[in-house]
Amino acid sequence: MAKAKAWKLGSPGEPSFPGDFEIVKRAVLQLTDVVNNNNKYYGIELHRAGNAYRVFTHYGRTDDLETNPNAGAKESRYFDDLASADACYAQIYREKTAASKGYKEVSLASSKIGSHKARGTSSGQIDERTLEKIEGEKEKRAAIPKSTLPPGVQSMLQYVYDEATNALTSTVAAKITAHGIETPLGVLTIGQIERGEAILNDAFKVFEQRGTKAQAELSRLSSDFYSAIPHRLGRTRAEIQAAVLDSLEEFAAKQETLQLMRDMLQVNGEGGSVLYDSEIDAKYKALNCEIGWIEPGTGPWKEIADYVERSQIKSKSVKVRNVMTLKRAGEHDAFTDGIGNHRMLFHGSRIKNWVGILSRGILLPKIVVSMGVKRTDAGWLGNGIYFGDAACTSAFYTSPGKKGTRLMSVARVALGKTAEYTKITYGLNGPPEGFDSCHGVRNKPGTSSQFADDEYVVYRTQQQRLEYLVEFTA
Structure with missing residues (x-):
C-alpha cells in the first residue's frame, strides 16, 4: 500500500472533509523518556463521513498543553475506503508503540487532545468505576442550600481539601476541574492510577537488585511510570534524569502521591465535581x-x-x-x-x-x-x-x-x-x-x-x- 500523504491542518490544497463525522476508533499515546529528555503525546483517530475516511493525528510535547490547549501538530491522511484507512491507523499505532518509539497508550475519562469531536470523550480501556462517574456527570445537580455546618468545621474542611489539591497539582501535571483530575492529555481514571502502581511495583523489584543493569532498567521503568502518571519534571535533561526512581524515599513519595490521587478520586464521587464544586456541604458528605x-x-x-x-x-x-x-x-x-x-x-x-x-x-x-x-x-x-x-x-x-x-x-x-x-x-x-x-x-x-x-x-x-x-x- 502506497504511503498516504499527511496534510497539516489548514495547509493549501488539503482535501475537504465533512465536519459531522464519526470517530470509528482512537487512541491517546504518551512517551516520557527520562534518558533522552522526551515528554511527548500522540493522538490517533480514524474518522468516517459517508464514504469518505481519514486518519487524524495530533502530536507534540505534553507540557506545552498546560499553557496552550491547542498546542501541537495536527495532520490528516485521506482515504476512499475503510480498509485502507484502518490499515494506515494500525500502521501508525504499531510504529509508535514499538520498542524503537516506546509510546504507551493511556486511558482517559475525558481527553483534551485530538479532533473537536474527540475532546471531552473517553479514550482507552475505561474501568467500571470511572464509567459510573461519567454517567453521573450527565445528570443535573440539584441546587444545594446554604451550609448549616459550624463555621469552624467549614474552615477546616476547606483547609484540608485545599492542601490536598495543592499537593497533588504541584507534583502531578494535573489540575482539578469539574470533570475530575485533568492532566494535559485528559482526565485520569482509577484504572490509569492502578497501571501506575503496577509499574512502580515492578520498578521497586528492579531497585532491590541494584547494579548497572538495574539502573538502566530503572530509567526505562521510570519513563513508563511518568508516561502513565504525568508529573511536573521540568524541561532540561538534568531535571528529567533526576526524576529516575532510584531511592527508597522516591518510591515512598510516589506511593504517597498515588494514594493521594486515589483518595481524591474516591471523595470526588460519581458526580465527579466535589473537588471542583465550591459547596462545602458536598465536600463534607463525600468524606x-x-x-x-x-x-x-x-x-x-x-x-x-x-x-x-x-x-x-x-x-x-x-x-x-x-x-x-x-x-x-x-x-x-x-x-x-x-x-x-x-x-x-x-x-x-x-x-x-x-x-x-x-x-x-x-x-x-x-x-x-x-x-x-x-x-x-x-x-x-x-x-x-x-x-x-x-x-x-x-x-x-x-x-x-x-x-x-x-x-x-x-x-x-x-x-x-x-x-x-x-x-x-x-x-x-x-x-x-x-x-x-x-x-x-x-x-x-x-x-x-x-x-x-x-x-x-x-x-x-x-x-x-x-x-x-x-x-x-x-
Whole structure:
C-alpha cells in the first residue's frame, strides 16, 4: 500500500472533509523518556463521513498543553475506503508503540487532545468505576442550600481539601476541574492510577537488585511510570534524569502521591465535581465522616486541649487551637470490644493526607504491605499502625499548611496485652503470640532502649478508632 500523504491542518490544497463525522476508533499515546529528555503525546483517530475516511493525528510535547490547549501538530491522511484507512491507523499505532518509539497508550475519562469531536470523550480501556462517574456527570445537580455546618468545621474542611489539591497539582501535571483530575492529555481514571502502581511495583523489584543493569532498567521503568502518571519534571535533561526512581524515599513519595490521587478520586464521587464544586456541604458528605465542632474555651475543649498539651515530654511547643469530634462511618461499629486496655493516643500526619484519613481511616503502611521494605518513617516494629502517648512525638510527623497550623488525631486504641521492645525489630506483621499489641519503650534513665520515643503499634484496623481531630501549632 502506497504511503498516504499527511496534510497539516489548514495547509493549501488539503482535501475537504465533512465536519459531522464519526470517530470509528482512537487512541491517546504518551512517551516520557527520562534518558533522552522526551515528554511527548500522540493522538490517533480514524474518522468516517459517508464514504469518505481519514486518519487524524495530533502530536507534540505534553507540557506545552498546560499553557496552550491547542498546542501541537495536527495532520490528516485521506482515504476512499475503510480498509485502507484502518490499515494506515494500525500502521501508525504499531510504529509508535514499538520498542524503537516506546509510546504507551493511556486511558482517559475525558481527553483534551485530538479532533473537536474527540475532546471531552473517553479514550482507552475505561474501568467500571470511572464509567459510573461519567454517567453521573450527565445528570443535573440539584441546587444545594446554604451550609448549616459550624463555621469552624467549614474552615477546616476547606483547609484540608485545599492542601490536598495543592499537593497533588504541584507534583502531578494535573489540575482539578469539574470533570475530575485533568492532566494535559485528559482526565485520569482509577484504572490509569492502578497501571501506575503496577509499574512502580515492578520498578521497586528492579531497585532491590541494584547494579548497572538495574539502573538502566530503572530509567526505562521510570519513563513508563511518568508516561502513565504525568508529573511536573521540568524541561532540561538534568531535571528529567533526576526524576529516575532510584531511592527508597522516591518510591515512598510516589506511593504517597498515588494514594493521594486515589483518595481524591474516591471523595470526588460519581458526580465527579466535589473537588471542583465550591459547596462545602458536598465536600463534607463525600468524606462520610461525622465531624462535630467543640467551642474553644468550653469544658470539653479544655479537657482535650489539656490532655494534648500536658502529654508533651521533650518539648512544650504544641499549642491547641481547635478541637473537633470524629466518628467515621462503620469504624466505631467495627471497633474491637473484646480487647481491653484502651488508651487515648495520638497519630499525626501531613495536612495533605487528611482528606484520605477522614474518608477511609488510617491505612496500614503501604510501603510495607506492597513492597516489603523497612519503613522510612521510624516505624521500627513492622507493618502496623503507629501511635504515640506524647503529642510532641506525633507532631514530628505533621507539616504546617498555609495557615501555619497542623493536624493530629486523638484515637481510642485497644492495646490489650502489650509486648514491650527495647530493640528495633523489623518485619513484624503482628504482635507475638499471646499479645495484642507492641510497645517500643522510650530510652530513659534506668531503661536502655533504641527507641527515642514511646511507640504503640496495633496490626488490625479494628483496634483503633478516630475520636478527635486537633488543630495546633508547633
